[in-house]
Amino acid sequence: MSVSQLVDSKTHLVPGKLKVSELFFEVPLDYSNESKGSIRIFARSVIKHENPAIKPTEEETRKSSQKPWFVYLQGGPGFGCRPPQDSPITNVVLDKGYQMLYIDQRGTGLSNPISAGTLALQGDAQRQADYLKHFRADNIVRDCEAIRKILTADYPEELKKWSVFGQSFGGFCILTYLSFHHQGLREVFTSGGLAPVGHSADRVYRATFQKVIERNRAYYQKFPEDVAVVQGLAIHISAKNGLQMPSGGTLTVRMFLTMGIQFGFHGGLDLVHDIVLRMSSDLDQYSFITKPTLKAIEDVVR
Incomplete structure (x- = not known):
C-alpha cells in the first residue's frame, strides 16, 4: 500500500x-x-x-x-x-x-x-x-x-x-x-447485504421469488384496475417493437416489467401506479407515450 x-x-x-x-x-x-x-x-x-x-x-x-x-x-x-x-x-x-x-x-x-x-x-x-x-x-x-x-x-x-x-x-x-x-x-x-452463510444461493432465490409473488399480489389488490392497464401497455410496447427512451435505449416489455423492483421500497406500489397511470393517460390522449413519461420510467428502471 x-x-x-x-x-x-x-x-x-x-x-x-x-x-x-x-x-x-x-x-x-x-x-x-x-x-x-x-x-x-x-x-x-x-x-x-x-x-x-x-x-x-x-x-x-x-x-x-x-x-x-x-x-x-x-x-x-x-x-x-x-x-x-x-x-x-x-x-x-x-x-x-x-x-x-x-x-x-x-x-x-x-x-x-x-x-x-x-x-x-x-x-x-x-x-x-x-x-x-x-x-x-x-x-x-x-x-x-x-x-x-x-x-x-x-x-x-x-x-x-x-x-x-x-x-x-x-x-x-x-x-x-x-x-x-x-x-x-x-x-x-x-x-441488508448479509450473505447466506451455510446456505446456497438457490435457497435465497426461492425465498425471493415467493416475495416477488406476494408484492405483485399486493400491488394488484391495491390497484385492481391496473391488471388490464398493464396488459394493454405490454401489448402496445410489443406492437411497437419497443419504445425509444430519452437516453437512447429501448423500452421493451421485459424492461417495463422490471419497474416491479420498486415494490421492495417504501412507497413503491404508489410510484409504479403513478407511472402506469401516466402511460395509460398518454395513450388515451395522444396514442403514444410522451417523453416526460418515458423519462420517469427511465429513472425507475435504470
Whole structure:
C-alpha cells in the first residue's frame, strides 16, 4: 500500500452547519502488483461546523479534529454516495460524536467509474474482463484500509480503528472486511447485504421469488384496475417493437416489467401506479407515450 496517498482535499460549508471535505486518494489498481498503475478513489468527510465563542486550545482543537471515524459503504453495486447533507444518516451519526466518511467504491461515483465508454478504453473483451476483476469487494476493502491508515496516521492508537456501516452490497463488503482486515474495525453495522452463510444461493432465490409473488399480489389488490392497464401497455410496447427512451435505449416489455423492483421500497406500489397511470393517460390522449413519461420510467428502471 506504499503508493496509496491523499492527493487532493477541499473543504466547504453546507447548510445544516456541516463542514464537508472532498477527498481524492490514489491507490493501486492491483494490490498484488502495484506496477499495473493506480486509480483515484473519491470520498467525502463530514463533521459538524462549530464556531465557539471562546477560541479553543490547541489540545481541544486536536481532539475535535480526531473524532472516531464512521464509514458508510453504499449499496449497488454500482452506486456512488449522495452528498452528506442529503443522507438522513449523517446527522444521526454526527450526533453520536463521530466524524463521517462517505466513500465512492472503486468503479462508482467519482472513483474511476465503470461504464461502457470507460471500459472500452481497456481494449478487447478479455482485457476488459481482466480490468473488471480489480473492482470486487476484496479490493474495495483494501481501498478502505489504505484510506484508514492515511486518515488516522497521526491519531492515538485507540482511535486508529474505525466503525463501518454497510448498506445492501456494502454489507457484503463488510463481511469481506471482517474476513480479511478485521484488525482495522472498531464496530460494524449492516443494513441488508448479509450473505447466506451455510446456505446456497438457490435457497435465497426461492425465498425471493415467493416475495416477488406476494408484492405483485399486493400491488394488484391495491390497484385492481391496473391488471388490464398493464396488459394493454405490454401489448402496445410489443406492437411497437419497443419504445425509444430519452437516453437512447429501448423500452421493451421485459424492461417495463422490471419497474416491479420498486415494490421492495417504501412507497413503491404508489410510484409504479403513478407511472402506469401516466402511460395509460398518454395513450388515451395522444396514442403514444410522451417523453416526460418515458423519462420517469427511465429513472425507475435504470
